[in-house]
Amino acid sequence: MKKMMFSPSLMCMDLLSMKEQVEILNERADFYHVDIMDGHFVKNITLSPFFVSNLKRISKLPIDVHLMTEYPDDYIEELAKSGADYICPHAETINKDAFRIINKIKGFGCKAGIVLNPATPIEWIKYYIHLLDKITVMTVDPGFAGQPFIPEMLDKIKELKELKEKNGYNYLIEVDGSCNERTFDILTEAGAEVLIVGSSGLFNLDSDLPKAWDKMMEIYEAKTAK
Template sequence: MKPLFNPSLMCMDLLNIKEQIEILNERADMYHVDIMDGHFVKNITLSPDFVKAISKVVKIPMDCHLMVTDPDDYIESLAKAGAGYICPHAETINSDAFRIINKIRANGCKVGVVLNPATPLSYIQHYIHLVDKITIMSVDPGFAGQPFIREMLSKIAEAKRLKEENGYKYIIEVDGSCNSGTFKELAEAGTECFIVGTSGLFNLDEDLTVAWDKMIENFNACVNA
């Protein structure tokens, strides 16, 4: 499959949301919306209200990453707001994962699951076949600009192996430090969807159109090197 790019909206210029979304609508594959509650991670970022507000102008799926202690509290409001994917952390749902997965689907959304760097794929082995997307954190969650955790390359490769051996349909996504310094290794390990933030996209140029073109050039140069 062709590589997918999922810009992290918490890294965009929030003073120019509409303008930047109109640019990304024609280029990105989905939008990554980080929702933090100040408990599961210390920061507080975007919200269901933000999803509802931008739903009026977005043309591609919104991928909502729930860095929250109680993801069940967010499912219905995010679905009503226009979420395409709802992606809780495995660390927060394993006491009731099947109920949460069923609830996300019942609300008309695709199901993702996110794994912290120290959480093995075996943690989700009993429901891995039910998810549409697996997001492997390559940095500890909650803060932008952290260094890449190289140990995640083997986890990505394991997700790819399991997918191929069992015919699973999930997208393999990576969140954290996806940029010209990591694109090649991530792609070779099996990454299919790249969440691009400050280092991978938004800091490449003040003009987001130029920044996007630079990101694609960087990616192609890296993976074809």
């Protein structure tokens, strides 16, 4: 089994200690997950391209931007210039011009991902799935942290794994939402390859971030041990 990768959700970190926390996570994590919300696609508003440009100055890891925005095209060039490595809009926002958006992301030298809301089927992306570097399965409805896990998403993860293996696709299968002690085992078994960890999965485990990371890894290994 491939080693699980972990992507801390930076909207859940202590932003007053950003530099210190990033330096700690640089030696432990695999990606940084940056949520950008516009107050329209979802009601919340979080991080920004300006945050990405500051993160880039201290990051040793790929910066993965999740665009919860009604018009993702408005952000692509600025995010690429700010230092984003992955740019991942929602399928619900790009399907009228998906090929143009994906080509634009790749044209700026970034990797292209797509995010699927819980009620959005894989069928929506079938004609461009082969172009994707990452597919993120939302296991909660997007916009706010701390929501309950939607178990029906396990079948979506399994289907993505089967499609990847059958067709030789290269996308990473990522999960966003309620990745924690209660779900580590079932997400791993379903075929997840990257887990986005936020408050419940990482940051609330201990006020000392290295201890929180160690606790998370101990929990993950205990839950997924065979």
